[in-house]
Amino acid sequence: MPKIILTGSDGMLGKALKKELSGSSELQSFSKNELDITDFVAVAEILEAAQPDFVVNAAAFTKVDAAETDQILAEKVNSTAVGNLARICKKIGAKLIHFSTDYVFDGENENGFPEKDEPNPINFYGKTKLEGEEAIRESGCEFAIIRTSWLFGEGENFVEKMLALGKRNCEIKVVADQIGCPTFSEDLAEAVKKILIENRSGIFHLTNLGKTSWADFARKIFGLAGMDVKVIPVASEEFPTPAKRPRNSVLQNTKLPKMRSWEEALAEFLH
Numbered sequence: 001m002p003k004i005i006l007t008g009s010d011g012m013l014g015k016a017l018k019k020e021l022s023g024s025s026e027l028q029s030f031s032k033n034e035l036d037i038t039d040f041v042a043v044a045e046i047l048e049a050a051q052p053d054f055v056v057n058a059a060a061f062t063k064v065d066a067a068e069t070d071q072i073l074a075e076k077v078n079s080t081a082v083g084n085l086a087r088i089c090k091k092i093g094a095k096l097i098h099f100s101t102d103y104v105f106d107g108e109n110e111n112g113f114p115e116k117d118e119p120n121p122i123n124f125y126g127k128t129k130l131e132g133e134e135a136i137r138e139s140g141c142e143f144a145i146i147r148t149s150w151l152f153g154e155g156e157n158f159v160e161k162m163l164a165l166g167k168r169n170c171e172i173k174v175v176a177d178q179i180g181c182p183t184f185s186e187d188l189a190e191a192v193k194k195i196l197i198e199n200r201s202g203i204f205h206l207t208n209l210g211k212t213s214w215a216d217f218a219r220k221i222f223g224l225a226g227m228d229v230k231v232i233p234v235a236s237e238e239f240p241t242p243a244k245r246p247r248n249s250v251l252q253n254t255k256l257p258k259m260r261s262w263e264e265a266l267a268e269f270l271h
């Protein structure tokens with residue numbers, strides 16, 4: 001049984017990974033309270049004592065708008081701490097499984113982005129996530145970096161936000177000019193387990209199959225939840241946010257088996 005250390009285990013993806021990986025591996029999981037990945041001494045002590053085969057890092061600063069103002073912390077968690085994890089992995093011979101984002105791309109390609117495309121982040125969160133990827137590559141450790149997008153599952157996310165808003169409103173304005181791939185955290189965790197078992201390395205794009213806009217995503221959520229809420233499509237300009245978002249951040253998966261459609265995954269999540 002492989003020995004795995006999981007960080008960020010209380011986050012949306014962390015919870016799904018904890019469920020998926022326990023049982024078939026010797027798993028030690030750490031929430032932020034149990035291990036802050038910016039505490040470099042604690043990270044080194046835990047990793048060196050455990051001598052894991054894999055370190056799965058689900059810890060991240062994920063608040064896209066807050067990253068524009070809380071730049072020092074965003075960079076420390078998403079870039080500096082990730083570089084530190086990678087260097088320790090190199091030292092102890094562990095493989096690092098790390099997560100990145102569609103927001104490393106600028107969204108200016110109608111067809112979306114395959115793994116080999118050059119990133120060009122347009123917001124600070126995307127910039128720090130790209131720096132994290134680069135720090136891993138520079139460390140010389142064995143790694144799999146999995147870029148994903150528009151996650152939903154157990155935690156704070158767009159689906160939960162729409163359901164809460166839908167209870168209080170009969171009409172909701174939702175952005176219609178940003179396109180991406182919604183992804184169920186539990187489907188992603190299952191695919192991550194396969195990457196571990198097959199010992200794959202490199203950069204991967206993993207999302208549920210298909211693409212949509214936030215407005216059509218919201219329509220599907222209300223439809224599946226049986227809620228009579230009208231979605232009014234609006235342009236991004238109507239909802240100015242501190243961080244710019246890419247217009248089309250569809251991730252093309254050209255390396256791994258495709259996951260099921262986002263609609264099927266959403267239906268399972270909501271029932």
Ligand SMILES: NC(=O)c1ccc[n+]([C@@H]2O[C@H](COP(=O)([O-])OP(=O)(O)OC[C@H]3O[C@@H](n4cnc5c(N)ncnc54)[C@H](OP(=O)(O)O)[C@@H]3O)[C@@H](O)[C@H]2O)c1
Pocket residue numbers: 007008009010011012013014031032035036037038058059060061062077099100101102129147148149150151152155156
């Ligand atoms: N959510 C998405 O739509 C999305 C899209 C693309 C890529 N991703 C990537 O997928 C990965 C997982 O995201 P997620 O949606 O599961 O995010 P999440 O729910 O915000 O989980 C991240 C976890 O990391 C924790 N954390 C923050 N700073 C930490 C630190 N210094 N040390 C240890 N833990 C820390 C957070 O704790 P607190 O909440 O207490 O701060 C949270 O429990 C991330 O790498 C993210 O960039 C997510």
